[in-house]
Amino acid sequence: MFELAVACEVFGIFRPEIDGWPYVHRVASRRPGPVPADNGITITADAGLEIVAAADTVIVPASSTPVDGTEQLIEHEVADAVREAFDRGARVVSLCTGAFTLAAAGLLDGRRATTHWMHAEELARRFPRVTVDPGVLWVDDHPVYTSAGTAAAVDLCLHLVRTDLGARAANTVARRMVVPPHRDGGQAQFVQTPVPDCAADDPLGPVLAWMAEHLDETITVDQLARQAALSPRTFARRFVAVTGTTPLQWLLTQRVARSRSLLESTDLPVERVAQACGFATAAGLRTHFTRVVGTSPTTYRHRFACDRAD
Numbered sequence: 001m002f003e004l005a006v007a008c009e010v011f012g013i014f015r016p017e018i019d020g021w022p023y024v025h026r027v028a029s030r031r032p033g034p035v036p037a038d039n040g041i042t043i044t045a046d047a048g049l050e051i052v053a054a055a056d057t058v059i060v061p062a063s064s065t066p067v068d069g070t071e072q073l074i075e076h077e078v079a080d081a082v083r084e085a086f087d088r089g090a091r092v093v094s095l096c097t098g099a100f101t102l103a104a105a106g107l108l109d110g111r112r113a114t115t116h117w118m119h120a121e122e123l124a125r126r127f128p129r130v131t132v133d134p135g136v137l138w139v140d141d142h143p144v145y146t147s148a149g150t151a152a153a154v155d156l157c158l159h160l161v162r163t164d165l166g167a168r169a170a171n172t173v174a175r176r177m178v179v180p181p182h183r184d185g186g187q188a189q190f191v192q193t194p195v196p197d198c199a200a201d202d203p204l205g206p207v208l209a210w211m212a213e214h215l216d217e218t219i220t221v222d223q224l225a226r227q228a229a230l231s232p233r234t235f236a237r238r239f240v241a242v243t244g245t246t247p248l249q250w251l252l253t254q255r256v257a258r259s260r261s262l263l264e265s266t267d268l269p270v271e272r273v274a275q276a277c278g279f280a281t282a283a284g285l286r287t288h289f290t291r292v293v294g295t296s297p298t299t300y301r302h303r304f305a306c307d308r309a310d
Helices: 002-011 049-054 076-088 096-104 117-126 152-165 167-177 204-213 221-228 232-243 247-265 270-276 282-293 297-304
Strands: 033-036 042-045 057-060 091-094 138-141 144-147
Touching: 002 057, 002 152, 002 167, 049 076, 057 076, 057 096, 076 091, 076 096, 091 096, 091 152, 096 117, 096 144, 138 152, 144 152, 152 167, 204 221, 204 232, 204 247, 221 232, 221 247, 232 247, 247 270, 247 282, 247 297, 270 282, 270 297, 282 297
Parallel strands: 057 091, 091 144
Antiparallel strands: 033 042, 138 144
């Protein structure tokens, strides 16, 4: 519901304060009329898919999200209509898991795209010809545009207004919506990085737990291999098979995750946070933090710090 409402808010309200406001907004579904949505809400679509054939921009909001481990649901009638619009020359946009519909229509093949970080792995698995980037808020691969989850729909829709009408118009819409006209960083700021589960008899399990508990220390692959009773080469291969990355990259990611927690929950200076997470200096933390999270430690703290009692 949220992503649909974002498109309606940005493009469906006439804004006389913006000269030449060009948008005429319609809501379509496979069958016109009431459409059940989540949380007891019903949406009334005023048109069927036939209007997609005449649209200059087609926006596909989030599709049904499974809660029982089943795959994302795709309405292939919608995918076909979107494909026909694209072939005609329309601009096509997905918000959140609407990317699955665009992928099913073949519009993301060979393109870079994004979706909600929780579903990025599934999108990449089901559509291997799509280059899925789970770390960004939106992707502009004109004439196909995709956004990350939920609030990132605001960012992409404002980007479309900025592209069509300029920065002043986008800033005016953002001010009316009481949101920033542009957000830095990406959805990597919101991604959780849990320690992977290992079988009880997997020698890597205790090693991963030990690494997570000693992030502030200097750790080498040889040291870890000895703990796992494996050769360094066998250990490195096994580590990549279980975690999907190298020991060094895993350590860096976990250290950044620890620093995020400290920045959110403590008032420790950035230098102290860096030392507590195994970075030699605050500069080292800033370099790796910005690479992984997409914003600086100081900006992240201002955005996510918890309220703390004096």
